[in-house]
Amino acid sequence: MWPWLPEAIALPLLPLLSAQGKRTRRITPRMPEAAGPRSGLAGATVGSMAPLSMLSLGESPVAGVGVALQEQAITAQFAQALAERLQRAVAWQACGKNGATIADALAELVPQLPAVPVQMVLLAFGVNDTTAFRSNARYREHLHQLLQTLTTRLQPALIVVAGVPPLHLFPALPQPLRFVLGLKARCLDQTTRQLAAAFPGTLYVPVVSDNARRELMAADGYHPSRSGVIEWAQQLTAAAAPLLKKLT
Numbered sequence: 520m521w522p523w524l525p526e527a528i529a530l531p532l533l534p535l536l537s538a539q540g541k542r543t544r545r546i547t548p549r550m551p552e553a554a555g556p557r558s559g560l561a562g563a564t565v566g567s568m569a570p571l572s573m574l575s576l577g578e579s580p581v582a583g584v585g586v587a588l589q590e591q592a593i594t595a596q597f598a599q600a601l602a603e604r605l606q607r608a609v610a611w612q613a614c615g616k617n618g619a620t621i622a623d624a625l626a627e628l629v630p631q632l633p634a635v636p637v638q639m640v641l642l643a644f645g646v647n648d649t650t651a652f653r654s655n656a657r658y659r660e661h662l663h664q665l666l667q668t669l670t671t672r673l674q675p676a677l678i679v680v681a682g683v684p685p686l687h688l689f690p691a692l693p694q695p696l697r698f699v700l701g702l703k704a705r706c707l708d709q710t711t712r713q714l715a716a717a718f719p720g721t722l723y724v725p726v727v728s729d730n731a732r733r734e735l736m737a738a739d740g741y742h743p744s745r746s747g748v749i750e751w752a753q754q755l756t757a758a759a760a761p762l763l764k765k766l767t
Contacts, residue, residue, distance in 0.1 A: 522655040522710075525703040529652070532695060539696040540650075547691050548739045553583020553592050558612040561595065562602025570608035571767055573598055574632070574673065576624060576665075577643030577681075580751075581615025585742030589613060593743075596752035597641060604760040612637075620647045621661040629668055636674040638767050641755070642666075645683030645711065649704045659710050666718050676766040679759050680715045681751075682725035683708035690733065691740030724758040726751065 529536060560570060575581050575594040583592035594613035602609045614628050621644050642665070648658050666678060686692065687701020708725070715723035728735060728747070735747035743751060 522706055525699060525706055526652070528702065529699050532699065536696050536699060539693050543691060543693065543696070547741060550584050550737060550739050550742060552579075552615075552617055553586050553589045555583075555589035557589055557594075557614070558610075559590065559595060559598075560608055560610050561598035562606075562608040564608045568607055570610040571601065571605065571639065571763065572610050572637040573601070573639045573641065574612045574614065574637045575641040575643065576628060576632075576669070577615045577641070578619045578645075578647055579615070579617040580743055580748070581613050581641075581643050582617045583613070583615070584617050585737035585739070586745050586748060591745050591748065593643065593748050593751060594641065596748050597755050600752045600756040601760060601763070604756050605763060615643075618647055620644070620651060620653065621658070621665055623647075625661065625665055625668065629665070629672070632672065634672055638676050639759070639763065640669055640673060640675045640678045641681065642669075642678065643681040645681075645704065645707055646686065649683060649686055649700055649707055652703060653707070655706055655710050658707050659714055662711065662714055663718070666714070666721060670720070676720065677759065677762055678718075678721045679755060680711060680721055680723050681755065682723060683711055684726045685728055688728055689741055690736055722759060722762060724755050727754055 564570060580593045583589050586592050589595060594611050598609040598611035616628060683704045686704040687697055712723045715721045735744055737744045
């Protein structure tokens with residue numbers, strides 16, 4: 520896909536898209552970040568094997584928007600699925616902020632992270648960079664900087680980078696806004712996939728969603744529901760578990 524295609528399509532539609540965006544923000548229910556501790560232990564310790572350490576960094580799904588409790592959010596659910604697949608306890612920590620872009624994470628979230636090595640990092644960004652219409656070049660620059668910073672600071676054996684969610688399937692978005700943002704999301708997702716493939720120790724995992732299953736979305740039609748989070752965690756686990764068995 521041409522990297523400038525979303526901008527070319529959006530330009531003549533800008534007044535309509537702007538009006539639709541304002542209305543969508545006004546009428547879409549505001550869901551809070553999930554309650555509860557943002558760290559925990561999934562699974563049981565087997566013998567003398569230490570728990571696998573995992574940290575997630577991301578936007579609203581990592582903060583737990585769309586579910587009631589942190590244990591239902593993507594970090595804890597991914598940890599639980601990994602613990603079951605690997606037959607090993609997983610110590611998890613979630614560092615997320617509703618509305619965060621990658622630039623926000625670099626400025627606000629990363630400085631809060633302890634400079635303690637972890638074995639795996641999950642990155643989940645893209646929606647807010649999409650709605651901000653971040654250029655592909657700037658988005659790639661920010662993501663590359665984040666990967667470099669986390670590699671130096673946390674020394675993970677594996678960084679799992681979730682793909683940009685498919686905004687063209689978000690029920691909360693009206694047409695043609697949904698179509699345009701969907702195109703932009705695909706462009707940023709392509710950039711994510713290409714950069715992850717070139718960055719050592721990094722695994723890209725696409726976000727696969729079935730738009731016919733409304734139960735995968737929360738009541739706001741914008742964030743994953745508890746069922747959606749569980750399905751997403753299974754997708755991440757299927758991709759990451761074979762590598763983790765070799766690396767840890």
